[in-house]
Amino acid sequence: xxxxxxxxxxxxxxxxxxxxxxxxxxxxxxxxxxxxxxxxxxxxxxxxxxxxxxxxxxxxxxxxxxxxxxxxxxxxxxxxxxxxxxxxxxxxxxxxxxxxxxxxxxxxxxxxxxxxxxxxxxxxxxxxxxxxxxxxxxxxxxxxxxxxxxxxxxxxxxxxxxxxxxxxxxxxxxxxxxxxxxxxxxxxxxxxxxxxxxxxxxxxxxxxxxxxxxxxxxxxxxxxxxxxxxxxxxxxxxxxxxxxxxxxxxxxxxxxxxxxxxxxxxxxxxxxxxxxxxxxxxxxxxxxxxxxxxxxxxxxxxxxxxxxxxxxxxxxxxxxxxxxxxxxxxxxxxxxxxxxxxxxxxxxxxxxxxxxxxxxxxxxxxxxxxxxxxxxxxxxxxxxxxxxxxxxxxxxxxxxxxxxxxxxxxxxxxxxxxxxxxxxxxxxxxxxxxxxxxxxxxxxxxxxxxxxxxxxxxxxxxxxxxxxxxxxxxxxxxxxxxxxxxxxxxxxxxxxxxxxxxxxxxxxxxxxxxxxxxxxxxxxxxxxxxxxxxxxxxxxxxxxxxxxxxxxxxxxxxxxxxxxxxxxxxxxxxxxxxxxxxxxxxxxxxxxxxxxxxxxxxxxxxxxxxxxxxxxxxxxxxxxxxxxxxxxxxxxxxxxxxxxxxxxxxxxxxxxxxxx
Numbered sequence: 001x002x003x004x005x006x007x008x009x010x011x012x013x014x015x016x017x018x019x020x021x022x023x024x025x026x027x028x029x030x031x032x033x034x035x036x037x038x039x040x041x042x043x044x045x046x047x048x049x050x051x052x053x054x055x056x057x058x059x060x061x062x063x064x065x066x067x068x069x070x071x072x073x074x075x076x077x078x079x080x081x082x083x084x085x086x087x088x089x090x091x092x093x094x095x096x097x098x099x100x101x102x103x104x105x106x107x108x109x110x111x112x113x114x115x116x117x118x119x120x121x122x123x124x125x126x127x128x129x130x131x132x133x134x135x136x137x138x139x140x141x142x143x144x145x146x147x148x149x150x151x152x153x154x155x156x157x158x159x160x161x162x163x164x165x166x167x168x169x170x171x172x173x174x175x176x177x178x179x180x181x182x183x184x185x186x187x188x189x190x191x192x193x194x195x196x197x198x199x200x201x202x203x204x205x206x207x208x209x210x211x212x213x214x215x216x217x218x219x220x221x222x223x224x225x226x227x228x229x230x231x232x233x234x235x236x237x238x239x240x241x242x243x244x245x246x247x248x249x250x251x252x253x254x255x256x257x258x259x260x261x262x263x264x265x266x267x268x269x270x271x272x273x274x275x276x277x278x279x280x281x282x283x284x285x286x287x288x289x290x291x292x293x294x295x296x297x298x299x300x301x302x303x304x305x306x307x308x309x310x311x312x313x314x315x316x317x318x319x320x321x322x323x324x325x326x327x328x329x330x331x332x333x334x335x336x337x338x339x340x341x342x343x344x345x346x347x348x349x350x351x352x353x354x355x356x357x358x359x360x361x362x363x364x365x366x367x368x369x370x371x372x373x374x375x376x377x378x379x380x381x382x383x384x385x386x387x388x389x390x391x392x393x394x395x396x397x398x399x400x401x402x403x404x405x406x407x408x409x410x411x412x413x414x415x416x417x418x419x420x421x422x423x424x425x426x427x428x429x430x431x432x433x434x435x436x437x438x439x440x441x442x443x444x445x446x447x448x449x450x451x452x453x454x455x456x457x458x459x460x461x462x463x464x465x466x467x468x469x470x471x472x473x474x475x476x477x478x479x480x481x482x483x484x485x486x487x488x489x490x491x492x493x494x495x496x497x498x499x500x501x502x503x504x505x506x507x508x509x510x511x512x513x514x515x516x517x518x519x520x521x522x523x524x525x526x527x528x529x530x531x532x533x534x535x536x537x538x539x540x541x542x543x544x545x546x547x548x549x550x551x552x553x554x555x556x557x558x559x560x561x562x563x564x565x566x567x568x569x570x571x572x573x574x575x576x577x578x579x580x581x582x583x584x585x586x587x588x589x590x591x592x593x594x595x596x597x598x599x600x601x602x603x604x605x606x607x608x609x610x611x612x613x614x615x616x617x618x619x620x621x622x623x624x625x626x627x628x629x630x631x632x633x634x635x636x637x638x639x640x641x642x643x644x645x646x647x648x649x650x651x652x653x654x655x656x657x658x659x660x
Contacts, residue, residue, distance in 0.1 A: 037438040040445070044434070047128060047446045054095060055119025061099035062113070066106070076100055077151075077180060084152035094125060094148065101147040101180060105140065108175040113140050116451050121145040123446035124424040129263055129437055131430035132448040134577070135548060135584025138426050142259050143173040145424070150182040150203040154422075155256040158206045161265060163188040164524055165547075169261075170206035177204055187211050193251070200252045209266045212252075213275050213416045217409040219250040221277060255420045263425025264573060267441060268433045270373075271414040271639045273383070279408060285345065285388060289335060290395040293349035296328060306350055313361070314389075315350045317343060344388060352392035359495035364397050372495065414440070414639060415646050428580050429573040436636060440643060452586030455560075456579070461593040463620045467497075470596045471504040474566050477592070478536050479508045486558045487535040487551075491578045492567045493600070494540065501538045501566065512536035523547070530581075531561055541574050551587055560588035568601050568624050570631040595620050601627045 065073060080097045087093065098118050106112040113121075117137050121144035123130040132138055142158055149156045160166045170186045177184050185199030187207035196215070199205055207215075260266050300306055305321035308314075317325070325346055329336040336342045356362065363370045363379060369390065371380040384390055384402075394401055417423055423441060430437070434445040464470040474490060481488050490505075490512075492498050498516040505512050515526045515537060524547050530537040531551040551560060561582040569575050582589025597613045597620055604627040613620055 033439055034435070037435045040438045041434045044445050044447055047123070047126075047444060048448070051119040051123040051126075051128075051130075051446050052115075052449065054091060054098075054122040055115040055117070058095045058098035058102065058118040058122070059113065059115035061095055062102040062106075062118075065099060065103040068103075073100070073103065077104075081151040081153075081181075084148070089125065089148075089152060094122060097148040097151055098122065098144055101144050101151075101176070104147075104179045105143065105173070105176045108179045109173065111140055113137075113144060114451050116448055117141040117144065120426060120446075120448045121148065123448065124259055124426065125149065126446075127422055127424050127443070128446040129424065129430050129434070129443045130426040130446050130448050132426050132428060133450050133454075133584075134428040134580035136448070136451060138261060138428075139169050139172060141426060142169070142261060143176065145259055146204045147177060147180055147182065149257050149259075150177070151180065155254040156204045157212055157255075157258050157420075158204060159209050159212060159258055159260045159266065159425075160206065161262050162208050163190075163211070165261070166206040166208050166211075168524075187215070197249065197251050209260070209270070209413060210275065212258075213411060213413060214277065215251045216255070216416060216419075217275065217277050217411060219252060221409050222250065257422045258417060258420045258424070260417070260423065260425035262427050263437075264427045264429055264433055266413055267417060267425070267437065268635075268639070269571070272412055272642050274410050274412055275383075275416075276410040277408045285335065285391055287391075287395055287401055289345070290349070290391050292332070292336075293345045294353060294392060294396055296325065297346060297349035297353045300324075300346075300350055300354075302354060306347075306354075308355055313351055313355045315347055315355065317347060317350075321346075348386075348388040348392045351389055352396050356389075356393060357496070358397070359499065362393065363495065364399060367399050368402070369393055369397065369399055412642060412646075414642060417441070429576045432571075432573050432632070436639070440639070454583060455586060455588045456583030457588075457590045458579075459590065459592040461595050461621050463595045463597065463617045465596075465614075465617070466598050467500070467596045470566060470594050471500055474501065474564060474594055475504040475508045475510065477564060477594075478505060478512070479510050481562055482510055482534045482536050484558060485533045485555070486560075486562055487531050487533065487555060488537070488562045488564055489530060489549075489578075489581055490536065490538045491563060491565045492538065492540055493569055494567075497567055498538050498540055505536065505538070510536055512538060514538045516540040531555060533558075539578075541569050541578065549581055549584065556587050559590060562590045562592060565591065565593045566596075568595070568599060568628065570601060570628060571635075572625070572628050572632070575628075593621075595624065599624060601631070604630050 065076065068076065077100050080093070080100050083093050084097060089097075098121055102113040102118065114137065116132075117140050120130045120132050120136075120138070120141035124141070124145035125148055130141070132141065146156045146158050158166075158169065160169060167186050167188060170184055174184045182204055183202040185202030185205040187196055187199045187205060189208075189211060191199065199207075200215070300321060302308065304318065305324060306315040306317050308316075322343065325342060326339075329342060335345065358364065360372070362372055365379075369385075371383050371385070373380050385393065390402060393399075418441065423443065425443075430445055431447075437443040437445065462473070464473065478488050478490060490501050492501055495516045498514055502512065502514050513526050513529075513535075515523060516539070526537060527539070527547045527549060529535060530539075531549045533552050533555055549561060555561070563579055563582045565575070565578060569578075579591045582591065597610075597617060599620075601624055602609060602613070602620075605623060609623060613623060
């Protein structure tokens with residue numbers, strides 16, 4: 001190992017865990033905290049070089065193990081594990097451990113890790129967030145890091161976006177992990193309690209972010225409702241060695257190490273999403289009252305009787321609107337007699353009628369309302385609107401009334417993942433949120449270089465005055481590319497626009513498939529075949545994140561996959577993720593962008609911009625970038641506000657054992 005590498009120790013997770021928690025206790029908007037975050041981002045190049053040197057050394061060391069007999073390699077594995085558990089994790093130990101894990105991967109699953117994947121694993125072991133381009137092999141990088149943590153005796157949760165990816169990734173690397181002497185568990189939504197507990201007891205557990213969070217809440221409820229003790233009493237009982245009842249045995253044995261795939265999606269996009277365990281109760285508002293509210297809301301005028309924040313959904317009644325409501329309900333009884341209740345009812349009804357849109361904010365599936373995540377385009381069957389709003393939407397759509405849901409336990413991803421002793425993760429899009437990740441979670445960014453040069457071309461954006469023109473041109477483009485044999489992803493934001501795209505393609509006779517929240521069950525299947533010759537796939541921003549699009553033989557010679565972006569997302573990171581679907585692992589690819597001056601995101605800028613864009617259409621792309629910046633600032637503000645509220649509440653609840 002080179003002298004340069006020997007002097008470059010990556011921070012040990014256990015060593016910096018305390019200082020990370022101390023940093024998190026400071027005010028997130030203080031000048032010192034923000035300066036430290038920006039300095040950390042500025043040092044990304046140095047950390048990237050450290051990781052690269054370790055990766056290159058580990059890859060070279062792995063090649064020297066190729067000729068070892070199985071017994072000799074097993075003996076080497078035992079030596080590495082003993083060194084990790086007794087002497088910490090120096091760079092030399094990390095290189096040896098990565099080399100052994102890499103060689104076992106080569107022998108058992110036929111995949112020899114590249115030096116870039118070794119470098120990514122080194123960054124993860126050092127407690128960093130690794131930005132690794134789409135298609136560069138993040139699954140193997142996460143496996144390497146999990147293997148080293150496991151050999152060191154740590155309890156590891158590899159956290160994925162959904163159950164499918166958790167199962168797929170675990171099965172891909174299971175032979176290698178088991179050959180290393182490590183046990184592997186998979187936690188998905190359909191696994192019963194006993195096998196679920198056994199999966200968490202494994203050295204390495206693959207689990208979706210939703211499931212690991214809900215199981216944490218279930219453990220808290222089991223402590224409170226089954227044992228009859230408070231959370232503080234339960235914690236003290238475990239600390240003092242008090243015997244626990246079998247039915248109250250926790251599902252999770254520890255929150256030690258979390259390796260989070262697509263970490264920006266979990267810790268940023270979904271940071272403020274509340275995860276709740278709730279029970280149904282009979283609501284106080286009748287269906288008849290809800291119908292009355294919807295009829296009243298239908299007669300209200302936007303801008304006169306109510307206003308809507310362009311960044312939100314819930315309207316605010318104007319003074320005129322309140323007076324009009326008071327007059328129209330003068331003869332009604334019940335909840336309409338109480339000013340606060342009737343105003344809240346009408347706000348919910350107005351949102352259901354005027355702002356919440358079917359196939360954009362929610363789907364109607366099997367007679368039930370299913371919410372759509374606005375960040376990733378996926379359905380959220382386990383999440384609900386607040387009771388009054390949920391009731392209004394159900395009545396509006398003619399669905400069965402679900403009743404009021406009483407919360408038993410809740411937590412946000414932002415608060416939950418801060419409970420781990422070590423968190424790290426990887427994604428293809430980190431740089432835009434690197435400062436926030438450092439500020440909130442104490443995470444430092446490391447950039448992993450591509451294995452092969454990027455061969456992605458970008459065509460100049462084309463601006464259209466309305467979406468009708470845009471879809472006509474997009475259908476022509478897709479038709480021409482399909483005739484040529486080149487595969488196309490037509491990228492949109494919403495289910496509604498996906499339907500419009502599909503209709504336009506049908507009119508041109510273009511055979512295609514659609515991947516949106518309405519077809520989410522076939523996600524992996526659809527996206528995996530999107531690289532076949534002449535395939536046209538309409539996708540929302542879910543876009544099969546985590547699933548490779550492999551080009552069919554001969555497609556690379558035609559120019560590779562074309563991503564036709566027909567609608568911008570609220571986050572520039574999501575746009576980058578969509579662009580990253582093409583030109584993977586040295587393949588060629590093209591990104592073409594069609595922009596409409598009626599793009600939904602431009603509504604963030606307000607009415608004056610409509611006139612400006614009509615006069616100067618060339619600045620439409622810049623206007624969209626400005627609107628995205630506004631959305632990103634708003635999201636960042638909401639996340640920091642939640643963090644402040646959590647800290648204030650934690651201080652108030654400290655006497656009872658804290659928030660959890």
